[in-house]
Amino acid sequence: MTTAFTFPGQGSQAVGMGKSLAESFASARAVFAEVDAALGQNLSRLMWEGPEAELTLTENAQPALMAVSMAVVRALEAEHGITVGNTASFVAGHSLGEYSALAAAGTFTLADAARLLKLRGQAMQSATPVGAGAMAALLGLDFAAAAAAAAEAAEGEVCQAANDNSDGQVVVSGSKAAVERCAGIAKAKGAKRAVMLPVSAPFHCALMQPAAAAMEAALARVAMQPPAVPVVANVGAAPLSDPAAIARSLVAQVTGTVRWRECVGYMAAHGVTRFYELGAGKVLTGLSRKNAPDAAAFAIGTPEDIAAAAAQIRG
Known part of the structure; x- marks a missing residue:
C-alpha cells in the first residue's frame, strides 16, 4: 500500500491539543519545548490551558498546530521507527499545514517553521483592517x-x-x-x-498581498533543504522537491487558492491508498474520504492513534 502523510490547517485548534502527547512521549515534549524556545513564548501552556480566544489568534494557532503535528511525527519516529522518508510517498498540508508537511519532510527545521508561521500569522492578520x-x-x-x-x-x-x-x-x-x-x-x-x-481575516485572496511580500522576504532568509519525499503543493496541486520552487509556491499560496481537492486527487491517482492526517483534529481525514473514496483515511493525534497507526503501517 502507498501512503501519504497530510497535515491540518487553521480551524483544527482546540485547547488541550497535544497535551496527551507531551505526557506520553519525551520526543513530543522536546518538540513543544523547542517551539517555545524558538518563539520566546510559552505557547505550549497556551495550547493546554487556553484561553481559547488567545489560542485562536492566527499568530498563535498557526505555530501551535504545526507543533502538534511535529510532536506526532517525532513520536512515530522515536517509538516506532516510522519516518516520512521510510513510510510516505508524498506529504501535503492544508494552508499552514504545508509548513508542517515541509518540517516533517526536513525542508525546514522545527525552529524555523515555528518562526515562519508566527510571522505568517501576524502578517496575514495585519494585511487588512479588522472587519474589512x-x-x-x-x-x-x-x-x-x-x-x-x-x-x-x-x-x-x-x-x-x-x-x-x-x-x-x-x-x-x-x-x-x-x-x-x-x-x-x-x-x-x-x-x-x-x-x-x-x-479574523480574509485568507487566500488578493487582499493578503502584503503578507505574501512579508513571507517572500522571510523565506529568502531561511535555509531550506529538499524534502525527504515530494510535497504536493496547495497552489499547483502537483509535487515539488526543489527548495526554490517550494519557496515560490509558499509565497503564491498566501494569495492563491488552496487546491486541496486536486491535491488529494493527485496523490490518489499516483497510487496512494492510505492517507494519514498527523496532528490536531480530523478535518483532512474526512476530506480524504470524500476526495479519494477508494482510499482509506486515518487521523493520528493521540498516543492511542500512534500505537494503532504504527501497527497498521508495519503490518
Missing part, C-alpha cells in the same frame, strides 16, 4: 460554479475562491460586502447553504 474582509463556505456548488459566483460578486472589489476543499465545499474570500454578495449569488446558482465563517 470576510470568508464564506459555499456548500453544494462545484469549484467552477463557486468561482463564477465569486467573480460575479466582486464588482470591482476582491472576491475569489480561497479553498477548494472537496466537491461541494468551496470557501470564498475577499472584501466583506463582496463575499456577502457572493453568498446570495451562490444560493441563486444552486448552493445548498452559504455560511459566513468566523475568521
